[in-house]
Amino acid sequence: MAAESPVPLPALERLSTYIRCLMQLERDGVASVSSQDMEKHTGVSAAQFRKDLSYFGEFGKRGIGYRVVDLKERIASLLEIDREQSVVIVGAGHLGSALIAYPGWRSYRFKIAAVFDREPAVIGKRIRQYTVQDITELEDQTARLGARIGIIAVPAWEAQGVADRLVAAGIVGIVNFAPMKLQTPEHVVVREVCFICELAMLSYLVNHPAGGSEPAHSDDP
Amino acid sequence: MAAESPVPLPALERLSTYIRCLMQLERDGVASVSSQDMEKHTGVSAAQFRKDLSYFGEFGKRGIGYRVVDLKERIASLLEIDREQSVVIVGAGHLGSALIAYPGWRSYRFKIAAVFDREPAVIGKRIRQYTVQDITELEDQTARLGARIGIIAVPAWEAQGVADRLVAAGIVGIVNFAPMKLQTPEHVVVREVCFICELAMLSYLVNHPAGGSEPAHSDDP
DNA sequence: TAGATTGTTAATCGATTAACAATC
DNA sequence: TAGATTGTTAATCGATTAACAATC
Known part of the structure; x- marks a missing residue:
């Protein structure tokens, strides 16, 4: 066609x-x-x-x-949210925990398949019904679970490494919460979520009454 | 001009x-x-x-x-993120806690001025350096702290009520994490953050190899 | 039937890209 | 000076809006 x-x-x-x-x-x-x-x-x-x-x-x-x-x-x-899809989460800190507690998963038929971290202090910890697994398990587990989507909820400096691992594990879609542009192969789709960027935008919008006039050159008085 | x-x-x-x-x-x-x-x-x-x-x-x-x-x-x-701006957070659940722990606040010079909730079980609780306050304090506190930006991190069904309160308190910019379109006066700027929406988008993109062709009519086989 | 509301086409609007003169 | 790279203008592209014929 x-x-x-x-x-x-x-x-x-x-x-x-x-x-x-x-x-x-x-x-x-x-x-x-x-x-x-x-x-x-x-x-x-x-x-x-x-x-x-x-x-x-x-x-x-x-x-x-x-x-x-x-x-x-x-x-x-x-x-394609009319069928169950497995998602893996990497990073079991505050953000990862909040994601696990998020109430919207079910209505979109996403299923948290596994949660990973690399901190020995966190591995093995239970968060709700999940046990945090060692990141080194990621590749095996992802394949086994058939997950194609992954979430990066680690600090900026670890994000690229995690992305590489996810890609190696066969993940083709990533939601990235780390403030880092990820380098990924063509076939991988990445969506960035930047909370603080929203706040920064808001700062501009709130401080520049919306009429739409003068963008306020910084050399204005 | x-x-x-x-x-x-x-x-x-x-x-x-x-x-x-x-x-x-x-x-x-x-x-x-x-x-x-x-x-x-x-x-x-x-x-x-x-x-x-x-x-x-x-x-x-x-x-x-x-x-x-x-x-x-x-x-x-x-x-306008070259000067300190106070932000109030409403909702001290998992999401609110994760926001408080977010490491990016300082580099954007945002300051969490106060954290509110309406659950008696949560009010008074300490999260990091913050003590969760009763939502009824919101109006007084916001004025006192000079906050103009607020964050809604409560369940969907409470979001509109919180928005009304924030507006009444003088807030002019809102980041809304609740899956709810808020009704607000013209002068208030709202930015929606919808994590699960990102996942849904990703679902489409991942399942429709990007070339950009056929949007897959649902009546296709 | 008359009224309502869709699906689609054409017109408008706005954003992105390309190209280049200005200038470091 | 020659080479590099900006800031800006003009050309292209794509998305939104408006209008309306199709039809429930």
Whole structure:
């Protein structure tokens, strides 16, 4: 088949917003929504919403709208979160522990397959139902568990080494919490999460009243 | 002055990337960089880098490049992270605790001014150097501490209530970790952090080999 | 049927890239 | 000076918005 136009990354990011919203609507017992309703709930314009979905097919009924449950399931299927996927976490410090305690795993059908660290003081420790394993086990375990996604929750200076290990173990997708640009092979997808960067952005936005005027040259008084 | 064109948000987001990179370079003892070097270190193209800076003024020397320390300080000044800013955290669970333990606060000159929760079991608890305070103290404390930025690290169903309280307390910038679109007045800037959304994106990207072709209609076999 | 709302096309807008004159 | 690299302008590209025919 002639390659169709690829889905814009921003559209893909919004898909997560939609499904999150749809999960909420389902819990609230709402049966169907219009693109207008979605605009109210997500802040994404109705036109944008319909356009985003159009990259993937047809999801609604003209004159009617969308069935909440159906749409949720169709988007879940697009994102491939309609089946269980194993994820390995490297780093069992404060961040790793908070990730383990995160309540959203199940609704997205992600499963923490194993947790690793390299600190002897931490290895063997139990966190919830997990026992922290030695990082040297990573390769064997990842293969055995069939995990393809990994999370890096170690200090910056250890991140690249961990990334290399994950790649060697067959991981093809990484969420990186360390403030470090990772060098990885082409076939590996990396998403950076930088909490402090959000705070820095906020600092700018809060201190430059949004009207959108003057970007405040630093040589201004 | 005639209002200059506003800075594109993506450019602003990259500024965080640049400063993070420059901090690293400074630690590594690198004195100066070219836009080419920055491309290697950050993955952002040299042209993009120069264009982004151009929204704010001139930062380099033609034929030479940029002084690492100077550029870092100028960007810090643009983002207004060249002076201490107080931040309040609401939610002292796993996530709140991990945030408190986060090592990056100081280099961005953010200061955790206070930590709040509404659970009697948690109020009074010490986490590092902080004593968790009753959420009812939020308004008084925030005013007293002069905090303008707040972090929401509570469950989804409590997030809106906390947001309302933060706004009432005079907070104008919020980083929201709860999976909930917040309703806030115009003047308040909200940045959502959605960890599980990153994972969902990754799921799509990993399962749709990147070439960029066929977005996989869900009615495909 | 009339009213509503989708899916899609075309028009607009904005961001990225490429190219180059300025200048260190 | 010659070589390097910036800052900026113009060209390209891609994403968002608006509008509307299709249709429930």
